[in-house]
Amino acid sequence: MSRSSIGPARRWSMLALALSSTMFANVFINGVAFLIPTLHAELGLDLAQAGLMATLPSFGMVMTLIGWGYAVDRLGERVVLSVGSALTAAAAFAAASADTLLSVGVFLFLGGMAAASSNAASGRLVVGWFPPHQRGLVMGIRQTAVPLGVGLGALVIPRLAESHGVSGALLFPAVVCAVSAVICALWVLDPPRLPRAQAPAAELANPYRGTATLTRIHATSVLLVVPQALVWTFTLTWLITDRDWSPTSAGILVGTAQLLGACGRIAAGYWSDRLGQRLRPIRSIAWAAAATMALLGLTDWLDSGISIGFMLVASAITVADNGLAFTAIAEIAGPFWSGRALGAQNTSQHLTSAIAAPLFGGLIGIAGYPVAFAVCALFPLAAIPLVPVDADPFNRAAPAATP
Numbered sequence: 323m324s325r326s327s328i329g330p331a332r333r334w335s336m337l338a339l340a341l342s343s344t345m346f347a348n349v350f351i352n353g354v355a356f357l358i359p360t361l362h363a364e365l366g367l368d369l370a371q372a373g374l375m376a377t378l379p380s381f382g383m384v385m386t387l388i389g390w391g392y393a394v395d396r397l398g399e400r401v402v403l404s405v406g407s408a409l410t411a412a413a414a415f416a417a418a419s420a421d422t423l424l425s426v427g428v429f430l431f432l433g434g435m436a437a438a439s440s441n442a443a444s445g446r447l448v449v450g451w452f453p454p455h456q457r458g459l460v461m462g463i464r465q466t467a468v469p470l471g472v473g474l475g476a477l478v479i480p481r482l483a484e485s486h487g488v489s490g491a492l493l494f495p496a497v498v499c500a501v502s503a504v505i506c507a508l509w510v511l512d513p514p515r516l517p518r519a520q521a522p523a524a525e526l527a528n529p530y531r532g533t534a535t536l537t538r539i540h541a542t543s544v545l546l547v548v549p550q551a552l553v554w555t556f557t558l559t560w561l562i563t564d565r566d567w568s569p570t571s572a573g574i575l576v577g578t579a580q581l582l583g584a585c586g587r588i589a590a591g592y593w594s595d596r597l598g599q600r601l602r603p604i605r606s607i608a609w610a611a612a613a614t615m616a617l618l619g620l621t622d623w624l625d626s627g628i629s630i631g632f633m634l635v636a637s638a639i640t641v642a643d644n645g646l647a648f649t650a651i652a653e654i655a656g657p658f659w660s661g662r663a664l665g666a667q668n669t670s671q672h673l674t675s676a677i678a679a680p681l682f683g684g685l686i687g688i689a690g691y692p693v694a695f696a697v698c699a700l701f702p703l704a705a706i707p708l709v710p711v712d713a714d715p716f717n718r719a720a721p722a723a724t725p
Contacts, residue, residue: 406439
């Protein structure tokens with residue numbers, strides 16, 4: 323089956339499946355954070371212990387991103403999405419039924435390992451079924467799965483925890499991931515590609531050998547994820563402690579920032595399709611991110627209310643490159659290597675975020691928010707010369723082969 327043999331409605335249904343499977347996986351990965359008040363108040367964990375429990379799915383995910391990418395390259399998107407979602411659901415059900423906090427933590431870690439399956443598989447599904455001139459937009463839409471998953475978890479999990487405890491709340495990600503597994507098994511179609519025995523040597527060759535293009539994209543994304551980690555981690559605390567906002571008002575603005583971030587990803591993808599470039603827009607976004615973070619630091623140092631506006635702008639700009647980098651990596655790596663390449667991309671970004679948050683937290687404690695914002699502006703500046711704009715994959719992205 324070739325890409326042209328299915329209609330637009332079926333292609334968009336593949337995007338819907340990719341988006342929903344990744345969103346439900348993120349309900350599990352990120353939703354445990356919304357159990358922190360219950361773990362603290364009802365089970366006696368201090369905030370450090372509750373925070374550790376909340377991060378266990380993320381630690382598990384980082385361990386298996388490249389492995390799941392390898393599985394996608396070998397087995398295809400349908401198998402990985404359905405099996406990965408089923409294993410995530412099983413881990414969530416097991417965590418909900420566990421008798422001890424230790425066993426709950428083990429199952430949360432295992433569930434994170436399983437939930438990583440959606441990252442590379444859903445990205446490849448989107449790239450494989452859409453033509454080059456639409457991939458930026460649809461990958462931008464797919465990238466909204468993270469904020470949507472966080473938002474869905476924030477809407478449901480705290481209320482379930484309040485009325486049914488931790489076990490009852492964990493049933494929600496278990497159910498939605500189980501539903502996702504069934505839907506993916508029934509309706510996901512793997513994008514067409516030649517069998518390995520018939521594929522040309524160029525598609526089977528390691529895309530990291532003989533060229534630094536993918537490595538430079540990974541390095542660029544690592545530098546650009548630092549301001550994203552700072553903004554996403556500390557905006558709420560900054561508003562409450564530094565800007566004297568109420569928790570309710572701060573929460574509303576953080577929700578608005580998440581929405582702007584989702585819109586920023588979609589807009590960047592649409593821009594790249596119209597421009598006919600994947601990598602040049604990333605360089606422009608890096609310039610914009612550096613300028614915005616510097617202005618945020620300056621206006622916060624001046625104690626100006628304009629800093630709130632720059633924080634909202636930063637929330638959209640600092641995440642806008644994600645979908646473009648994912649699309650470019652999938653197109654450059656090709657159908658037999660893109661799973662591993664996307665896994666490497668995810669792993670490097672998540673590890674960087676995990677390191678950046680406590681480091682910048684320490685810097686804020688020593689020097690304050692304005693200095694932290696200003697220092698963070700240096701990272702996108704360093705990313706600008708690394709963007710391999712001359713190796714842009716857009717114009718050489720060929721339609722998928724028909725077996």
